Amino acid sequence: MLKGKKIKAKLVLTMLILTLGTLLLVYLEMFFAIFFLQDTAETIYHEIAENAEGYTSEELLKEAEEAMMAIVDAEAQATNNRFSTVAGLIEQSVDYLKDIYADPGAFTGNYRPVPLKDAPADIVSARYSVAGGKSLTNSLSRELKSIANIEPLFSSIMRHNPAIDDLYIGTASGILYEYTAENDYSADYAHTQRPWYKKAASNPDSVVWMETYVDPFGKACITAAMAVTDDRGNVIAVLAADIRFNEIMENLLARGIGKYSTSFLLGEAYDLIAYRDIYDEGFDPSFSAHFEDADIVKENLTKQDGRAFFAVLDGKEVYMCASRIPITGWTFCTAADKDQITRPIDTVKAETQEILASAASKTRKAFAALIIGVASSFIIVAASASMIASRFARSITGPLERIKEHAAAIGEGNFEQNIVKETEDEIGELAECLDDIQHDLIGYTENLKNVTAEKERIGAELSVAANIQASLLPSVLSPFKDVDEIDIYALMDPAKEVGGDFYDFFMPDKYHLAFVVADVSGKGVPASLFMVKGKTLIKEHTKPDSDLGEVFSTVNDILTESNTEEFFITAYEAVIDLRSGEVKFVNAGHEHPFLMERDETGAAHYTELKPKAGLALAVMEGIHYNTGSFMMQPGDRLFQYTDGVPEAADKTDQLYGMDRLVRFLNDHTDMTPEELLPSLRDDIEAFADGADQYDDIAMLCFEFVKKMEEQ
Amino acid sequence: MAMTIEKKEGNGTLTFVLKGRLDTSTAPELQHEIDTCLNGVKELSFEISGLEYLSSAGLRTLLSAQKTMNGQGTMKVLHPKDSVMEIFEITGFTDILTIIK
Numbered sequence: 001m002l003k004g005k006k007i008k009a010k011l012v013l014t015m016l017i018l019t020l021g022t023l024l025l026v027y028l029e030m031f032f033a034i035f036f037l038q039d040t041a042e043t044i045y046h047e048i049a050e051n052a053e054g055y056t057s058e059e060l061l062k063e064a065e066e067a068m069m070a071i072v073d074a075e076a077q078a079t080n081n082r083f084s085t086v087a088g089l090i091e092q093s094v095d096y097l098k099d100i101y102a103d104p105g106a107f108t109g110n111y112r113p114v115p116l117k118d119a120p121a122d123i124v125s126a127r128y129s130v131a132g133g134k135s136l137t138n139s140l141s142r143e144l145k146s147i148a149n150i151e152p153l154f155s156s157i158m159r160h161n162p163a164i165d166d167l168y169i170g171t172a173s174g175i176l177y178e179y180t181a182e183n184d185y186s187a188d189y190a191h192t193q194r195p196w197y198k199k200a201a202s203n204p205d206s207v208v209w210m211e212t213y214v215d216p217f218g219k220a221c222i223t224a225a226m227a228v229t230d231d232r233g234n235v236i237a238v239l240a241a242d243i244r245f246n247e248i249m250e251n252l253l254a255r256g257i258g259k260y261s262t263s264f265l266l267g268e269a270y271d272l273i274a275y276r277d278i279y280d281e282g283f284d285p286s287f288s289a290h291f292e293d294a295d296i297v298k299e300n301l302t303k304q305d306g307r308a309f310f311a312v313l314d315g316k317e318v319y320m321c322a323s324r325i326p327i328t329g330w331t332f333c334t335a336a337d338k339d340q341i342t343r344p345i346d347t348v349k350a351e352t353q354e355i356l357a358s359a360a361s362k363t364r365k366a367f368a369a370l371i372i373g374v375a376s377s378f379i380i381v382a383a384s385a386s387m388i389a390s391r392f393a394r395s396i397t398g399p400l401e402r403i404k405e406h407a408a409a410i411g412e413g414n415f416e417q418n419i420v421k422e423t424e425d426e427i428g429e430l431a432e433c434l435d436d437i438q439h440d441l442i443g444y445t446e447n448l449k450n451v452t453a454e455k456e457r458i459g460a461e462l463s464v465a466a467n468i469q470a471s472l473l474p475s476v477l478s479p480f481k482d483v484d485e486i487d488i489y490a491l492m493d494p495a496k497e498v499g500g501d502f503y504d505f506f507m508p509d510k511y512h513l514a515f516v517v518a519d520v521s522g523k524g525v526p527a528s529l530f531m532v533k534g535k536t537l538i539k540e541h542t543k544p545d546s547d548l549g550e551v552f553s554t555v556n557d558i559l560t561e562s563n564t565e566e567f568f569i570t571a572y573e574a575v576i577d578l579r580s581g582e583v584k585f586v587n588a589g590h591e592h593p594f595l596m597e598r599d600e601t602g603a604a605h606y607t608e609l610k611p612k613a614g615l616a617l618a619v620m621e622g623i624h625y626n627t628g629s630f631m632m633q634p635g636d637r638l639f640q641y642t643d644g645v646p647e648a649a650d651k652t653d654q655l656y657g658m659d660r661l662v663r664f665l666n667d668h669t670d671m672t673p674e675e676l677l678p679s680l681r682d683d684i685e686a687f688a689d690g691a692d693q694y695d696d697i698a699m700l701c702f703e704f705v706k707k708m709e710e711q
Numbered sequence: 712m713a714m715t716i717e718k719k720e721g722n723g724t725l726t727f728v729l730k731g732r733l734d735t736s737t738a739p740e741l742q743h744e745i746d747t748c749l750n751g752v753k754e755l756s757f758e759i760s761g762l763e764y765l766s767s768a769g770l771r772t773l774l775s776a777q778k779t780m781n782g783q784g785t786m787k788v789l790h791p792k793d794s795v796m797e798i799f800e801i802t803g804f805t806d807i808l809t810i811i812k
Contacts, residue, residue, distance in 0.1 A: 495735070500767070519767055520767070521767035521768055521770055521771035521774075522735070522767070522768055522771060566771055566774055566775040566778065567771065568767075568770070568771060568774060570767065570801070570802050588803065589801060589802030589803040589804070590801065590802075591801060592801070612800075613800075613801055613802070613803050614803050614806075615802070615803030615804065615806050615807060616770075616802045616803055616804070619774055619803075619804075619807060620807055643766070643767065643798075647764065647766065653732070653763075655764070694734055694735060694736070694766070695734070695735065695766060695767075
């Protein structure tokens with residue numbers, strides 16, 4: 001990330017990463033805290049709302065339940081009491097009637113019930129009819145006269161119990177005695193076939209209750225009945241009372257907890273025997289016609305004794321509770337519209353939610369403001385950090401920038417700059433260093449100028465020396481161009497400007513050619529000076545008639561005497577008598593020459609001439625050198641060289657070597673000396689392949705063209 | 712390839728073990744050793760079995776050592792390779808140096 005960026009950018013980036021990273025962490029933590037708080041607040045609001053709703057709803061339902069339970073219990077109790085009273089009266093009347101039947105003679109009252117069809121309406125009085133519209137027989141008449149003795153009791157009951165509408169006795173013999181204001185008469189009416197008679201007859205000794213029914217005269221009522229039995233248990237009559245239904249219903253309907261509630265009576269089989277709609281045409285008293293999931297509701301009615309529960313009555317959700325009326329086995333119920341009970345809950349819930357929503361909204365706004373505040377403070381802090389970082393970085397890089405400019409200027413050669421140490425830190429030290437460098441450079445450049453000048457001077461002198469040396473060696477073209485008997489060529493390549501190798505050739509007289517090839521140990525100017533001395537001495541002492549061994553002995557003594565530097569010279573000198581081809585030579589530690597001869601077939605080849613050499617010159621005084629000799633035929637060539645030839649090395653320090661030299665010479669026997677030597681040098685250079693030349697290279701080739709005529 | 716010089720000093724004896732090339736570029740180093748180490752040396756040896764090449768500059772260094780030792784003791788040149796021996800022979804140094812093959 002920081003690679004390839006400038007220091008300022010690196011510093012700024014580093015500081016920003018650290019600062020902003022830390023800030024980011026702190027702010028993230030803050031944000032998380034804020035969000036957590038907000039979340040918690042929302043959760044709390046939510047919980048409050050739920051709790052409030054639950055609390056309110058539960059409370060209201062509980063209240064409703066309590067109220068309804070009080071009502072149903074009270075009403076059931078009251079109804080039970082009322083029915084008990086009626087039951088008591090019936091039992092009392094049955095006992096009375098039993099007494100009448102048991103001892104008719106004891107009851108002598110002169111009561112005369114009138115036939116029902118003749119009886120007045122609206123006036124309560126005793127009346128009778130005979131089942132099937134038959135006429136009264138004597139026995140029936142006597143029985144009626146006895147029964148009629150119950151009138152005072154019935155009269156009293158009717159007076160004190162307004163709910164009782166009709167008190168009547170149906171005998172097994174067919175008489176129906178009634179004490180009532182009703183006078184509905186039907187000739188077909190047979191009371192022994194009626195449900196009340198049958199039920200009572202089949203359950204002697206107890207009061208039976210007939211659920212609401214509409215009698216043949218269209219009158220809805222509730223009937224309580226009880227059989228009258230003789231000593232042997234035979235049913236001789238049934239005594240019954242009709243209780244006005246209206247009376248009951250009014251009581252029921254009055255026992256609501258408001259206009260949205262209703263009460264009703266359920267019979268033993270859960271039929272609705274008292275209900276507000278009971279007068280409606282086509283009213284279905286069956287339970288399942290009014291309740292959804294009738295079986296579950298029935299189950300609740302038996303199980304949830306004393307508890308309210310929910311049900312759907314005539315399509316409306318109601319909260320209902322029930323209480324049994326023990327005497328009849330019926331159930332008194334009250335149902336209230338659930339909507340009406342929970343209406344206050346909804347209101348409270350709505351209000352609570354409104355309040356909470358408003359609170360939540362305020363909280364949210366507060367949090368939003370907080371977040372914006374925190375975020376903007378982050379931006380401000382981050383921006384400040386960036387600015388501070390940038391400024392700080394500039395304070396570091398500014399001086400560096402200037403040092404860079406100074407350094408560039410120094411690079412361009414301006415050493416006179418005023419480099420100020422701006423700071424006391426490493427950058428300041430750098431500035432100081434640069435100033436020192438600048439001052440040092442002034443000295444160095446001055447020095448360099450001098451050294452360069454000196455070098456140039458020495459170089460110039462060396463090249464002069466090289467020229468002088470070159471001029472000391474005989475020119476190849478002169479002076480023997482016009483001597484037909486001689487074809488000689490030589491060359492010299494110094495390893496440095498001036499070398500230690502040399503060659504020389506000259507004619508001591510017109511019949512003789514002398515040549516020298518030598519190598520001074522060491523290189524450069526001192527070696528070349530020593531070489532000049534040696535070359536001059538050899539040439540000076542070589543006379544046409546002098547012995548070459550003596551020449552070298554003399555030269556050796558002179559050189560040794562003045563040799564303070566331990567130089568020495570290996571040298572080979574040969575003098576050829578051009579008339580005969582006789583070659584006299586002396587060798588002071590130098591390489592052996594090669595002689596090219598032709599055999600009988602005319603084929604030419606080079607042979608190394610290997611007579612033992614003497615010690616190199618200038619090593620030791622008093623050395624005696626021997627002169628050797630051999631013959632050359634016209635066309636023969638003599639090749640001499642210095643050790644720089646075989647010891648030229650390539651880059652891997654392979655040496656050119658004697659084998660390569662011999663092969664090259666024998667491969668090029670057709671070349672003239674002037675062609676041969678440059679070719680050989682080229683071959684050596686090609687072999688060295690760019691490697692430095694360690695040693696001077698000198699070589700000489702002489703061809704004895706023809707014998708010279710004596711003049 | 713340059714040259715390495717190993718010195719083995721004993722009681723009045725000194726042996727230079729030379730390896731590589733003794734030529735113009737390496738001779739001054741050996742010359743320096745000869746100039747500074749020969750004081751008190753009675754027997755000087757050059758073990759040159761590892762010497763690949765000997766130039767005239769190297770010969771000159773050996774000559775300088777021989778001249779110094781002429782005044783104070785003896786000097787031997789040990790085990791030259793054939794190519795190096797040839798140089799000693801050509802230059803006639805076999806006459807003035809004690810060379811042991």
